[in-house]
Amino acid sequence: MCGIFGYVGPGDAVSIVINGLKKLEYRGYDSAGIAGVKNGQLKYAKEVGKLSVLEKEVQDQGLRFDIAIGHTRWATHGVPTKINAHPHLDTNHTLAVVHNGIIENHESLRSALKQKGVKFVSDTDTEVVAHLIASFYQGDLLEAFRQTVGLLKGAFAIAVVHKDFPDRILVTANQCPLVVGVGNNEAFIASDSHALAKHTREVFFISDAEIAVVTADKVEVFDAKHEPISKELMTLAYEAESIEKGSYAHFTLKEIHEQPQAIRNAMGSRFVEEYGSVTFEELKFDINDLIGVQRILILGCGSSYHAGLLGSYMLEDLARIPTQVEIASEFRYRNPIVKSGTLIIAISQSGETADTIAAVKEVRAKGTKVLAICNVQGSTLTRESDGCIFLRAGPEIGVCSTKGFTTQVVVLALLTVLLARMRHMSKQEGQDFLHHLQKLPDQVQQVLNNSAQFEKLAKKYANYDSAFFIGRRYMFPTSLEGALKLKEISYINSSGYAAGEMKHGPIALLNPKCPVFALCANKTTFSKLESNLREVKSRGSPLVAIAEEGLNHLGGIPDDIIRVPETIDELEPILVTVATQLLAYYIANERGADIDQPRNLAKSVTVE
Ligand code: M6R
Numbered sequence: 001m002c003g004i005f006g007y008v009g010p011g012d013a014v015s016i017v018i019n020g021l022k023k024l025e026y027r028g029y030d031s032a033g034i035a036g037v038k039n040g041q042l043k044y045a046k047e048v049g050k051l052s053v054l055e056k057e058v059q060d061q062g063l064r065f066d067i068a069i070g071h072t073r074w075a076t077h078g079v080p081t082k083i084n085a086h087p088h089l090d091t092n093h094t095l096a097v098v099h100n101g102i103i104e105n106h107e108s109l110r111s112a113l114k115q116k117g118v119k120f121v122s123d124t125d126t127e128v129v130a131h132l133i134a135s136f137y138q139g140d141l142l143e144a145f146r147q148t149v150g151l152l153k154g155a156f157a158i159a160v161v162h163k164d165f166p167d168r169i170l171v172t173a174n175q176c177p178l179v180v181g182v183g184n185n186e187a188f189i190a191s192d193s194h195a196l197a198k199h200t201r202e203v204f205f206i207s208d209a210e211i212a213v214v215t216a217d218k219v220e221v222f223d224a225k226h227e228p229i230s231k232e233l234m235t236l237a238y239e240a241e242s243i244e245k246g247s248y249a250h251f252t253l254k255e256i257h258e259q260p261q262a263i264r265n266a267m268g269s270r271f272v273e274e275y276g277s278v279t280f281e282e283l284k285f286d287i288n289d290l291i292g293v294q295r296i297l298i299l300g301c302g303s304s305y306h307a308g309l310l311g312s313y314m315l316e317d318l319a320r321i322p323t324q325v326e327i328a329s330e331f332r333y334r335n336p337i338v339k340s341g342t343l344i345i346a347i348s349q350s351g352e353t354a355d356t357i358a359a360v361k362e363v364r365a366k367g368t369k370v371l372a373i374c375n376v377q378g379s380t381l382t383r384e385s386d387g388c389i390f391l392r393a394g395p396e397i398g399v400c401s402t403k404g405f406t407t408q409v410v411v412l413a414l415l416t417v418l419l420a421r422m423r424h425m426s427k428q429e430g431q432d433f434l435h436h437l438q439k440l441p442d443q444v445q446q447v448l449n450n451s452a453q454f455e456k457l458a459k460k461y462a463n464y465d466s467a468f469f470i471g472r473r474y475m476f477p478t479s480l481e482g483a484l485k486l487k488e489i490s491y492i493n494s495s496g497y498a499a500g501e502m503k504h505g506p507i508a509l510l511n512p513k514c515p516v517f518a519l520c521a522n523k524t525t526f527s528k529l530e531s532n533l534r535e536v537k538s539r540g541s542p543l544v545a546i547a548e549e550g551l552n553h554l555g556g557i558p559d560d561i562i563r564v565p566e567t568i569d570e571l572e573p574i575l576v577t578v579a580t581q582l583l584a585y586y587i588a589n590e591r592g593a594d595i596d597q598p599r600n601l602a603k604s605v606t607v608e
Contacts, residue, residue: 002086002100002602003027004178005195006069006159006169009186009216013068016199018055020188021070023195023243025051026251026397026596026603027100028074031085034058035096036065037166042093046085050597066166069159069189071098074602077106078123088127090134091119094163095141097133099126100191101156101176102607109151129158137162142213145170146226149211155354155607157206159189169214173206176606177352177380180204180212180219182233187214192604193236193378194243194395204231205378234378243395250595252398252489256581257448260441262403263574265392266410267437276430277421278414285387289369291422294341296323299331299359301605303401303484304347304408309477311345311412314570318433319420329355329608332362344370345415349396349404351379352604360384373411375404389415398596399603400488402581405481406444406574413437413570436568440575443565447578450562451586454579457544457560458586464515467492468506469580470499470536471519472529478519478573482580489595490588499532510539517580520547520554521564521572533557546579548572 003024007016017034025032032054033046045061047053051072071086078084087096103109106125109132114120118131129148136144141162149158155175161168171178171189181188181196181203190196193203206212209224223229248254270278296315298308305327312323326336328346332355338344344363348356351374360370361384372385375393382388391407414437421430461467467486469479480496487494497506499518510516516536520529530553536543537557545558548566562583564575588595 002074003072004098004100004159004191006189008067008169008214013065014063017068017070020195021051021072024191025072026399028072028602029597030073030075030080032072033085033087034068034070035087036068037161037163038065042163044087044096046082048080048082069098069161076102077125083122084124088130090130097130097160099158102154103152104154141165167215172211174208178206186216201236202233204233252595253585255396255398255402259403259406260445262393262407263410264441266407270414271434276427278418280389283387283389293343296321296343298325298345299328300347301328301353301355303405306477306481307405307408308347310409310573313474314416318416319423328359332359338363338366338368344368346370347373347408348381349375349401350604351376351381352606354606354608357381357384399598399601400485409574436571443575444578446565447575454582455586458590461515462587462590466514467494468516469496472499472525473522474569474573475519475522478576481577485581485584489584489598490591490593499529510541512540515542517544519576520545521576522569546576
């Protein structure tokens with residue numbers, strides 16, 4: 001949450017930073033600011049609202065900098081106001097600080113500074129950092145920064161510029177992402193490597209407690225003991241175009257439409273068709289670690305948790321491995337029981353979700369190995385795990401997870417085949433499953449080709465205030481995901497429910513003003529679901545069925561039917577999810593919602 005971008009070099013620092021922040025706006029968008037140095041003076045601008053407001057202000061003021069740092073905020077401490085927006089400055093405006101994360105001990109630091117006569121202007125935890133550096137500064141910025149960082153507790157990424165040092169940005173990070181990009185006589189800092197793709201592919205991440213002095217031609221890095229260290233550069237895999245909207249109205253729509261290719265990439269080169277099995281070349285797990293797995297525990301948040309639920313169904317059904325799924329934010333505080341023989345799978349699109357990372361640290365401290373399923377190279381989760389399988393979905397910018405979710409399910413399906421083939425799944429069964437997977441990208445395309453129907457239905461269902469998504473077996477986690485998508489981007493109060501649970505309470509809410517989206521694509525339980533559909537209908541709720549093409553027993557119950565191609569029950573969630581994504585997208589669009597940047601949300605939830 002919150003985005004930091006900084007630039008040192010001969011280019012136009014203001015426009016480079018503003019454009020960099022545009023790539024990070026999905027991380028927070030309630031206010032934004034920029035600060036930099038020109039002719040020995042520190043100047044800044046901050047504005048409430050989207051980055052476009054700041055961009056206009058910067059243009060109106062004609063700001064020009066030699067170096068600059070910028071920030072786009074998702075408020076934690078202090079409401080979104082101009083004063084609380086970053087950068088934060090010391091009293092004499094000698095230095096400016098941008099910060100992502102939370103300084104947990106800011107209250108005590110603030111009191112100590114106040115006792116020394118420092119006057120605070122904002123409600124933020126960040127402002128203490130600016131005043132602390134100023135209080136320690138005696139001509140050596142690095143030393144003042146070191147002393148300050150030594151006092152901070154919490155998860156943070158921080159960047160500082162000072163009027164006396166117009167050639168450098170100082171940065172540090174602790175449990176928060178911060179990447180340094182190295183160009184040709186120029187350097188960049190960013191909260192997310194995607195934001196650097198236009199400028200450089202050569203990057204490294206700041207690890208916990210490291211401090212770096214970033215200048216155009218040299219980056220010096222120091223470890224927690226202040227010893228100089230050398231960092232290995234990694235080369236980013238993606239193209240700058242992959243983080244442009246292109247002709248799409250929203251990133252979310254673009255990413256929904258990218259799913260056939262994203263799924264192809266997630267599967268590409270991983271099939272071992274001859275043996276009906278799967279291989280993950282990047283997975284550095286010992287084969288015996290996988291053969292010996294007796295239990296699986298999956299951790300994740302939001303959509304990643306829903307993907308984990310689907311994974312657990314597949315792993316139990318096909319690999320016959322008992323699998324538990326936990327919401328990471330709950331799990332981390334439970335002093336969990338983790339028996340030997342348990343494989344932990346941590347799922348996160350961004351690899352930066354604070355709760356998932358904390359849960360991973362907790363189980364690793366107990367001596368258990370963690371396998372990450374993640375989309376972002378070099379992200380914290382990939383560095384905190386024992387092995388990683390990448391989604392290969394390409395950058396996901398829209399706040400709601402779309403191709404991130406479906407590729408997570410694909411990777412979990414592949415992992416299921418691998419583990420099942422190590423157990424009792426026959427070669428033929430493995431090959432059959434892979435065959436169904438292979439057909440998925442074209443089947444997803446078929447759903448996408450039906451967009452006009454979704455647009456039409458959206459007009460009919462856009463004006464309700466609440467809705468249910470119901471389903472059984474594989475369609476239950478799918479209903480949770482469908483409801484999350486709709487509520488997140490359209491602000492309709494939607495809930496996902498196991499269809500059989502409706503009569504244990506939620507059915508009381510059904511009435512003609514509350515539509516129900518019934519996910520009917522689970523063959524093994526359809527006859528049971530049919531009774532649930534009748535129960536819904538007799539309470540007067542408008543009923544939309546999402547059903548496989550071959551399912552002909554809907555008997556005129558639903559008001560509307562959306563058809564998706566037929567596949568096996570395990571993979572049907574992917575096709576139905578694409579349908580619910582399109583439905584949510586067009587309903588949100590119909591309601592005029594801010595689809596890529598829904599209110600109160602941010603893409604990577606890097607705070608608790
Ligand atoms: O990056 P992660 O997969 O760890 O993110 C987890 C959730 O924050 C995320 O899935 C969130 O629920 C999405 N906005 C859902 O669309």
